[in-house]
Amino acid sequence: MTETMARPPLDKKVISRLTEIFGEDRVLTNNTDMITYSYDASFETQLNPRKPEVAVIALSTEEVSECVKLANEYKIPVYPRGAATGQTGGAVSTKGGIMMDLSKMNRILDIDHRNMQVMIEPGVIQNDLNEALKPYGLRFPPDPGSANMCTVGGMVSNNSSGLRAVKYGVTRHYVLGMEVVLPTGDVIVTGGAHSKALKSVSGYDLAHLMIGSEGTLGIVTRLRLKLLPLPVTRGIVLCSFKELEDAGAAVNAVFSSGLQPSAIEIMDFNCTKAVNMMKPELNLPIDNEAILVFEVDGAKEEVSSQVTRLKKVVEKYASYIKFSDEPEECEKLWQARKLVGAAVGLLKPGGFRVYGGEDICVPISRLPETLREIHNIADRYGIVCGIYGHVGDGNLHTGPVVNSNNEVEMENVQKMIDDIHDLAIKMEGTTTAEHGVGIVRAKYMDVEHGPAMDIMRAIKKTLDPNNILNPGKMALPN
Amino acid sequence: MTETMARPPLDKKVISRLTEIFGEDRVLTNNTDMITYSYDASFETQLNPRKPEVAVIALSTEEVSECVKLANEYKIPVYPRGAATGQTGGAVSTKGGIMMDLSKMNRILDIDHRNMQVMIEPGVIQNDLNEALKPYGLRFPPDPGSANMCTVGGMVSNNSSGLRAVKYGVTRHYVLGMEVVLPTGDVIVTGGAHSKALKSVSGYDLAHLMIGSEGTLGIVTRLRLKLLPLPVTRGIVLCSFKELEDAGAAVNAVFSSGLQPSAIEIMDFNCTKAVNMMKPELNLPIDNEAILVFEVDGAKEEVSSQVTRLKKVVEKYASYIKFSDEPEECEKLWQARKLVGAAVGLLKPGGFRVYGGEDICVPISRLPETLREIHNIADRYGIVCGIYGHVGDGNLHTGPVVNSNNEVEMENVQKMIDDIHDLAIKMEGTTTAEHGVGIVRAKYMDVEHGPAMDIMRAIKKTLDPNNILNPGKMALPN
Numbered sequence: 001m002t003e004t005m006a007r008p009p010l011d012k013k014v015i016s017r018l019t020e021i022f023g024e025d026r027v028l029t030n031n032t033d034m035i036t037y038s039y040d041a042s043f044e045t046q047l048n049p050r051k052p053e054v055a056v057i058a059l060s061t062e063e064v065s066e067c068v069k070l071a072n073e074y075k076i077p078v079y080p081r082g083a084a085t086g087q088t089g090g091a092v093s094t095k096g097g098i099m100m101d102l103s104k105m106n107r108i109l110d111i112d113h114r115n116m117q118v119m120i121e122p123g124v125i126q127n128d129l130n131e132a133l134k135p136y137g138l139r140f141p142p143d144p145g146s147a148n149m150c151t152v153g154g155m156v157s158n159n160s161s162g163l164r165a166v167k168y169g170v171t172r173h174y175v176l177g178m179e180v181v182l183p184t185g186d187v188i189v190t191g192g193a194h195s196k197a198l199k200s201v202s203g204y205d206l207a208h209l210m211i212g213s214e215g216t217l218g219i220v221t222r223l224r225l226k227l228l229p230l231p232v233t234r235g236i237v238l239c240s241f242k243e244l245e246d247a248g249a250a251v252n253a254v255f256s257s258g259l260q261p262s263a264i265e266i267m268d269f270n271c272t273k274a275v276n277m278m279k280p281e282l283n284l285p286i287d288n289e290a291i292l293v294f295e296v297d298g299a300k301e302e303v304s305s306q307v308t309r310l311k312k313v314v315e316k317y318a319s320y321i322k323f324s325d326e327p328e329e330c331e332k333l334w335q336a337r338k339l340v341g342a343a344v345g346l347l348k349p350g351g352f353r354v355y356g357g358e359d360i361c362v363p364i365s366r367l368p369e370t371l372r373e374i375h376n377i378a379d380r381y382g383i384v385c386g387i388y389g390h391v392g393d394g395n396l397h398t399g400p401v402v403n404s405n406n407e408v409e410m411e412n413v414q415k416m417i418d419d420i421h422d423l424a425i426k427m428e429g430t431t432t433a434e435h436g437v438g439i440v441r442a443k444y445m446d447v448e449h450g451p452a453m454d455i456m457r458a459i460k461k462t463l464d465p466n467n468i469l470n471p472g473k474m475a476l477p478n
Numbered sequence: 479m480t481e482t483m484a485r486p487p488l489d490k491k492v493i494s495r496l497t498e499i500f501g502e503d504r505v506l507t508n509n510t511d512m513i514t515y516s517y518d519a520s521f522e523t524q525l526n527p528r529k530p531e532v533a534v535i536a537l538s539t540e541e542v543s544e545c546v547k548l549a550n551e552y553k554i555p556v557y558p559r560g561a562a563t564g565q566t567g568g569a570v571s572t573k574g575g576i577m578m579d580l581s582k583m584n585r586i587l588d589i590d591h592r593n594m595q596v597m598i599e600p601g602v603i604q605n606d607l608n609e610a611l612k613p614y615g616l617r618f619p620p621d622p623g624s625a626n627m628c629t630v631g632g633m634v635s636n637n638s639s640g641l642r643a644v645k646y647g648v649t650r651h652y653v654l655g656m657e658v659v660l661p662t663g664d665v666i667v668t669g670g671a672h673s674k675a676l677k678s679v680s681g682y683d684l685a686h687l688m689i690g691s692e693g694t695l696g697i698v699t700r701l702r703l704k705l706l707p708l709p710v711t712r713g714i715v716l717c718s719f720k721e722l723e724d725a726g727a728a729v730n731a732v733f734s735s736g737l738q739p740s741a742i743e744i745m746d747f748n749c750t751k752a753v754n755m756m757k758p759e760l761n762l763p764i765d766n767e768a769i770l771v772f773e774v775d776g777a778k779e780e781v782s783s784q785v786t787r788l789k790k791v792v793e794k795y796a797s798y799i800k801f802s803d804e805p806e807e808c809e810k811l812w813q814a815r816k817l818v819g820a821a822v823g824l825l826k827p828g829g830f831r832v833y834g835g836e837d838i839c840v841p842i843s844r845l846p847e848t849l850r851e852i853h854n855i856a857d858r859y860g861i862v863c864g865i866y867g868h869v870g871d872g873n874l875h876t877g878p879v880v881n882s883n884n885e886v887e888m889e890n891v892q893k894m895i896d897d898i899h900d901l902a903i904k905m906e907g908t909t910t911a912e913h914g915v916g917i918v919r920a921k922y923m924d925v926e927h928g929p930a931m932d933i934m935r936a937i938k939k940t941l942d943p944n945n946i947l948n949p950g951k952m953a954l955p956n
Contacts, residue, residue, distance in 0.1 A: 112841075112843075113734075114730055114841075114842060114843040115841040115842050115843050115872075116733060116842065136734075137733075137734045137735075137736065158679055159679045159683070160679075161677065165677060169647070169651060170677065172683075172686070173647060173651055182933070186929060187929070188928070188929045188930040188932075188933060189927075189928065189930060190930055192908050192926050192927065193926065193927055193928040193930070194903070194906055195906060195907060195908050195926070196840075196841040196906040196907070197839040197840065197841065197872060197906070197907045197908040197911065198839065198841075198842070198871045198872050199639065199643060199648065199839050199868075199871040199872070199873055199908075199911040199912065200839060200908035200910065200911055201636055201637045201638075201690050201910050201911065201912055201913070201914050201915070202908050202909055202910050202915055202919070202922075202923065202926050202927070203690075203915065203923055203926070203927050203930070203931070203934055203952060203953075204687065204690065204691055204695075204934045204937065204952075205637075205650075205686065205687075205689070205690055206930055206933055206934065208650070208683065208686035208687065208689070209682065209683075209686065209687050209937075211683070211686070212679050212681075212682065212683055213682055217682075228738070229733050229734065229735070229736045229737070229738060230736055231736060232736045252592055255594060255615075255707050256591075256614075256615045256707065257615075257707070258615065258707045258708055258709060258710045258776075258777065259707070259777075260706070260707060298736075298780070299736065299737075299783065299784070299787060301779075301780075301783040302776070302779075302780040302783050302784065305777060305779040305780050305783070306777070306780065309777060361675040361676065361677050361678060362674075362675065363590075363592075363593040363674040363675065363676075364592060364593050364594065364676070365590075365592040365593050390677075393676045393677040394593075394675060394676050394677070395677055425672070428672055428673055428674040428675070429673060429674070429675045430670050430673050430675040430677075430678035430680050431680055432678065432679050432680050433675065433677040433678055433679065434677065434679055435679070436679050437679070437680055437681065441680070444680075445680065445681055448670055448671065448673070448680050448681070449667075449670065449671055449680070449681050450666070450667065450671040451664060451665070451666045452666040452667060452668055452671070452681070452684055453681070454666075455660070455666060455684055455941070456681055456682045456684065458940050458941070459682065459687075459937065459940065461940075462936050462937065462939075462940040463933070463936070474681060474682075475681075
């Protein structure tokens with residue numbers, strides 16, 4: 001357990017004031033609870049958990065505001081936290097202080113289907129929201145892999161996306177407005193104090209400053225989200241390529257044809273192997289460098305036509321194609337992609353899959369080169385890994401698999417993670433496409449952004465002069 | 479001519495320094511040129527033009543940066559300007575100072591079709607960009623009515639959109655990164671200093687703070703834009719409704735059916751009348767309260783299927799339907815919508831169309847009520863107007879038509895504009911969906927945003943401590 005507190009411990013007065021705000025039941029200080037709050041899904045916090053001094057479970061904007069006011073008065077750090085599915089240490093303490101658990105602020109406040117929008121609290125789980133929207137034929141499109149666990153508030157803080165960003169965009173595109181508790185405890189509403197408009201250019205769009213700021217500028221307490229109609233059905237084209245370059249060419253050819261797939265996913269040979277191990281009946285071709293899985297969506301007739309067109313475009317490049325617009329067969333083809341995250345762990349007996357260097361994004365044209373180079377890096381350190389990702393965006397998820405009791409491997413995988421991040425920048429890419437910066441990628445920020453970092457720090461200082469909100473993240477002041 | 483200078487006139491030293499930066503040919507001070515720069519497309523600046531003291535024509539980032547440094551040293555206002563097609567006075571001087579003409583920074587620097595992106599200077603005209611992209615089967619989707627004149631830099635500064643925002647989103651969604659000269663003259667690059675990634679969540683996304691800030695926080699000197707494939711073809715369904723409520727119900731039914739039209743446009747009875755006057759052969763039905771024009775796009779077969787589905791959905795509500803998926807016939811049907819902006823001027827012999835209160839946006843469910851109420855307001859002031867707009871977003875363009883030599887009418891139309899803005903806020907909408915705030919809507923900002931305005935002002939102050947960039951706009955410091 002890392003004890004990183006560079007501050008005097010919390011005044012007893014503070015605990016008693018917190019109890020006044022939240023009631024005794026929702027102010028936690030015992031060690032077991034603090035351990036629970038000491039990590040998220042990142043490799044880093046699994047290795048080095050970081051305990052807060054107290055955790056509070058918020059149920060209302062007023063409570064959040066009162067707590068932040070108190071923290072600001074005493075200059076105590078506050079760490080907003082949703083479901084802690086993040087992979088960057090974004091939702092853990094860096095120097096004691098108050099953990100603000102928002103997962104119980106999970107009410108869907110208003111499904112305004114006629115106006116294609118919904119008002120929710122930040123703790124609503126993505127899947128729960130979409131289940132509630134289904135009867136209205138609507139949905140909130142961003143779909144991270146953790147959709148059945150992650151909170152929408154967390155998605156907004158990280159600007160999450162997922163498989164279907166290539167057609168439907170990222171979380172940012174669906175935020176119409178938000179209520180935010182600022183680091184002073186003041187509450188503002190962005191996008192118009194009482195607006196239900198679907199489009200506005202009135203004033204600076206402060207929501208867009210908050211989105212992706214990982215809880216360092218404010219704590220979101222309400223979200224007004226734009227919804228889209230549910231697509232009626234989908235079709236899948238799964239194809240395999242002798243060489244990575246052919247897969248790249250196929251992706252370009254699909255875009256040039258005017259097709260707009262709802263997902264374009266890549267799996268390398270190791271992922272293919274792993275999926276076959278998990279589900280031998282899928283019997284994916286293993287002598288090839290990459291598999292692409294395309295999804296198209298829309299009404300039945302349109303999907304059928306798109307699948308035919310897509311197949312025609314990719315067959316020039318692929319050595320193997322399967323396709324369908326029948327729901328059951330689609331589900332089967334889709335399984336290959338669906339299982340890959342869990343399957344990569346099988347690449348090494350007794351190994352576990354590390355989340356680190358797992359979210360780089362490079363220009364599409366440099367994907368083949370990048371995939372090869374990641375495998376070179378992995379070989380250099382003797383690490384097994386599978387690579388998959390959202391190839392239409394250039395977003396690659398590398399899954400290194402290690403044995404936690406192998407010290408050399410544990411050291412080497414960290415070096416490998418560093419090298420992958422460096423590679424991303426060298427390839428004119430970014431260290432993170434959808435998972436965020438948090439603690440683990442803070443060290444790359446200056447290289448990635450140059451002088452723009454000064455402006456990020458100046459804005460942080462303006463909104464949070466006492467640096468109480470989620471300090472020590474994103475290479476902002478510690 | 480409004481002379482609003484509350485500052486001592488420019489030092490001669492400043493002019494001589496400007497001449498060093500730009501060369502003599504590109505530093506303009508004569509009165510004729512100053513008049514040219516004294517207005518944009520807004521009613522307000524046509525009534526009250528505002529002259530700068532000097533105009534400079536920038537050709538490079540270095541020149542922009544040097545000029546801003548100089549302005550910051552002497553605390554002289556700088557007003558960035560593209561094609562001045564804006565309708566809010568956003569690109570005119572408020573207190574003398576330097577007009578920065580960016581329209582000649584109009585190079586397309588890199589069409590990177592394999593990576594679905596383009597790098598341009600801010601002065602590129604929207605249409606020119608799309609013409610250059612056509613051979614690659616790509617396009618930059620945001621499509622304001624002024625696309626054949628407006629600069630992309632201006633579109634970014636206002637976060638413009640247009641007819642197809644309902645499917646393709648707004649300008650914001652296509653900005654991957656930008657080079658910006660800050661009010662200090664420092665230059666930053668957002669979205670990664672050397673990145674060509676299509677997706678990134680690394681750091682605060684400063685581009686999104688700049689987008690829609692109307693040149694008050696920085697001057698954009700390069701833009702990295704995301705592109706989409708060109709749709710192959712389109713289909714049109716034009717339908718007419720006895721009552722506004724039926725038109726509203728039809729829009730909701732279309733969304734509920736899972737269809738995603740690329741445009742959903744509304745025209746009220748006055749617009750219908752005006753279009754028939756301009757083009758009698760269109761012979762639009764005039765005994766109805768509203769016409770809707772739906773556009774769908776995609777591949778031939780898919781469009782054909784979508785048109786059929788769409789027709790089936792709307793025929794329950796409409797009293798008249800025409801539809802096609804043949805290019806020529808589509809063009810004819812589309813003309814109804816295309817002509818409306820120019821046609822409304824015909825509603826009053828010798829009248830001219832006022833841009834003011836022309837860009838409100840309300841929740842879709844309140845559109846019928848809002849349309850009726852706008853006509854009530856117009857009747858109250860004895861003003862003729864046509865209303866059209868992007869109904870899928872709730873965005874209404876009101877076109878009042880007046881005689882400029884009728885003093886009562888000229889006074890009344892201003893009152894009408896105020897009432898329309900108040901109505902927008904009352905209807906849980908916004909005063910501006912895509913045109914911006916500038917000078918003309920500054921007075922509604924505090925009502926619309928409440929305490930969020932304090933944060934906008936604080937950010938402005940942090941980035942522009944001397945308040946030199948486009949002062950007196952958006953209810954930021956004057």
